[in-house]
Amino acid sequence: MKIRLNIFVLICGMLLSSCFDDKGNYDYKIPATQILEIDLGQTGTFQAVMGESIKIYPKLTYSNEQDTNRFDFEWRMSGELYSTDRELEYFGKAIGSEWGIFSVIDRETGMRKDKQFVIAVSSIFSNGWTILTKDGNQSQISMVISKYVNGAYEYTPYRDVFYNNGEEMGSDPVKLENHTPEILVIQHGGRGAVELSGNTLSPVVFLEDEFLNGQVPENFVPIDAYYNTNVNILLSQDGQLYMRYSGVANHVAPYNNEPMNMNIGGKSSHVSRLIKPRAGFWPDQILVHDSKNNRLLCLATNSYVTGGSFQDIPDGDYNYPTPYTKLSDMGTMELVYATGTMPGAGGMGYFMVLKDPQAQTYYCQRFNITQNAATDVFTLTATQARVGFERGDAVLTEKSQFVYFPTNGYVLFTAGAANDQLYFYNSTAPLIAAKLVKGFEGIEIKALRIENLISVSKVGLGLGNGDFVLIDVPYNFHTNVVYNELCRFNFGEIADVCHKPNYFQ
DSSP states (O other), X not given: OHHHHHHHHXXXXXXXXXXXXXXXXXXXXXXXXXXXXXXXXXXXXXXXXXXXXXXXXXXXXXXXXXXXXXXXXXXXXXXXEEEOSSSEEEEOOSSEEEEEEEEEEETTTOOEEEEEEEEEEEOTTSSEEEEEEEETTEEEEEEEEEEXXXXXXXXXXXXXXXXXXXXXXXXXXXXXXXXXXXXXXXXXXXXXXXXXXXXXXXXXXXXXXXXXXXXXXXXXXXXXXEEOSSEEEEEXXXXXXXXXXXSSOTTSSOBOSSOOOOOBTTBOOOEEEEXXXXXXXXXXXXXXXXXXXXXXXXXXXXXXXXXXXXXXXXXXXXXXXXXXXXXXXXXXXXXXXXXEEXXXXXXXXXXXXXXXXXXXXXXXXXXEXXXXXXXXXXXXXXXXXXXXXXXXXXXXXXXOXXXXXXXXXXXXXXXXXXXXXXXXXXXXSTTSOOEEEEEOTTOOEEEEEEOSSSSOOEEEEEETTSEEEEEEOOTTGGGOOOOOEEEEEEOSXXXXXXXXXXXXO
């Protein structure tokens, strides 16, 4: 036992001696220069457009700025080596987001410092103005895209951008209707109306395939549509409405192929107009004009069971200001224009233009409709009397089109015997006559639309000579009514134009 103990002590002594004699077997190399920080210039997410390139210029902070040539660089996208340059030039191949890592590597020590980032690639068509045209009788989609370059916007036209493996989109184009995240092209030829992707402008589904059991209603000819967070509604040329619940996802539920119940107050109805809220607002209501009885009806859209229920305007014993045209029975008055304006007090404000056909006189009036979400009971508020549409009598025609600016009450409208004049009217100062903005010298204004944004500043026009014209209408336009044309491109025979903003994506 004593011999074993002596051997153990001897071995331990030898090991200790070896450790003390080691003069540098483990000589770790501390780099003279280190990367202290990698700054990519943003929070880590970069925006790119499909089909175009972007560059990322990293800012590197070294511990010794005089010793920076010893470093290599790697850019990896989705785990694969993409570039070894100091700056990254990235080409957007496909729509979507791609993760990346930028690495700075010390060649002498192998040490590396990493920085993660994301590049989000969107379509070049995700934001801009959409133009629906007719070539022969074939429908075509084109776009005007803006880009901010060196302190100013540049506008570029993209013609006939619909793609469906060589197939035509359809024929007899009528109207465009933007909604999240698609755009409905209403056309009456070919396979009829079609939903296009807001990113690629390729077909998502044709409307004829969207009805229950694939059965399109008899005599169904779409002329307008409305989309909100709960329901989608189609207006047919025969005055019928067709609905589907949309609260889950797009195209999950089909449209009912039976029209909505339109027997309100013991009277059958014929809907001629959808009175929609402005872009950016999705209240649980929409108004419609029943031309058969010349009245407005309320439609509650917050029921996932029925998808909507019609009610009379609640003005049976309402004490209107004087003078005012009663909304549930407008008598001989003709509805010229109506739109939702701004939400307020739990409801939606509305603005309308009326015409007395006997006196050939035009009027404006406002009202507000609130809705109890629990009971679907509507309440009417009208505090301002009807006022004359100053100068409207002299210039408005049956072809006149209107757009309303929700944030400041501006109204732009077309006028003149040839519908070739653009006028401005400030509805918040109704006693001031409408002013001529621009005359187009006999060229008819075929389409008039404003930006689909809450803060509107631009208006798109489609002219009878095929020109698309974009104009600027700043917030203080009423103090200086000056025509300011931003761009003009010719696309052929224009059926409609509309704006497609980024938030649709």
